[in-house]
Amino acid sequence: EIVLTQSPATLSLSPGDRATLSCRASQSVITYLAWYQQKPGQAPRLLIHDTSNRATGIPDRFRGSGSGTDFTLTISSLEPEDFALYYCQQRSSWPPTYTFGQGTRLDIK
Amino acid sequence: QVQLMQSGAEVKKPGASVTVSCKASGYRSTTYGVSWVRQAPGQGLEWMGWISTYSGNTHSAQRFQGRITLTRDTSTSTVYMQLRSLRSDDSAVYYCATDLDCSGPRCSDSWGQGTLVTVS
Numbered sequence: 181e182i183v184l185t186q187s188p189a190t191l192s193l194s195p196g197d198r199a200t201l202s203c204r205a206s207q208s209v210i211t212y213l214a215w216y217q218q219k220p221g222q223a224p225r226l227l228i229h230d231t232s233n234r235a236t237g238i239p240d241r242f243r244g245s246g247s248g249t250d251f252t253l254t255i256s257s258l259e260p261e262d263f264a265l266y267y268c269q270q271r272s273s274w275p276p277t278y279t280f281g282q283g284t285r286l287d288i289k
Numbered sequence: 290q291v292q293l294m295q296s297g298a299e300v301k302k303p304g305a306s307v308t309v310s311c312k313a314s315g316y317r318s319t320t321y322g323v324s325w326v327r328q329a330p331g332q333g334l335e336w337m338g339w340i341s342t343y344s345g346n347t348h349s350a351q352r353f354q355g356r357i358t359l360t361r362d363t364s365t366s367t368v369y370m371q372l373r374s375l376r377s378d379d380s381a382v383y384y385c386a387t388d389l390d391c392s393g394p395r396c397s398d399s400w401g402q403g404t405l406v407t408v409s
Contacts, residue, residue: 181351216334218334223384223386223400223401223402223403224326224334224384224386224400225400226389226396226397226398229389229396233395233396234395235395235396235397235398236393236394236395236396236397237395237397238395267333267334269334269336275339275348276322276324276339276348276388277336277339277348277350278324278326278336278339279336280326280333280334280335280336281333282333283333283334
């Protein structure tokens with residue numbers, strides 16, 4: 181079973197700053213690495229799929245990158261609405277098995 | 290636009306079972322996968338299992354095998370998650386979520402609004 185480790189656990193930044201969130205897998209993730217944003221009381225929202233593809237309606241300040249076991253979500257210039265929880269997720273193709281990282285909290289400094 | 294509507298909050302006693310439903314509307318495809326994900330209070334997201342609405346094939350996380358049953362009713366576009374032998378640490382918000390849909394210019398998935406299950 182692949183384990184995803186996100187770092188840092190908490191990131192405190194200001195609006196306009198650049199945010200870099202990390203997700204490391206315990207073994208190579210070949211098929212699918214995604215990033216989700218979650219705000220209190222809401223369901224998660226897909227930001228990035230297949231490592232670097234923005235989902236529908238996601239602004240281009242969100243960028244995903246990486247390969248193998250190391251993946252990054254970069255938010256180029258933080259907007260007030262970006263302060264939230266972020267999760268990475270990987271999927272094994274068959275049988276379909278999903279794993280989430282433990283999350284990174286992005287706080288306003 | 291796909292919408293997933295889940296059943297309402299449940300309160301169950303330890304040892305009981307709970308069934309949560311998830312009804313899809315607006316889906317262009319008749320075949321898609323649906324996952325169940327839960328989130329305990331103040332905790333992260335935990336994937337529980339997956340069902341194909343086309344074949345009915347399922348796969349669940351090892352820690353839930355033997356306790357979870359996923360089913361679907363194609364006539365009503367509804368999937369169901371039953372969790373048995375409930376414990377207090379099963380108290381969580383349970384979400385259904387579709388697989389990635391790339392039928393549009395960009396891909397997306399859809400999530401239900403969540404169902405709070407309290408075991409007490």
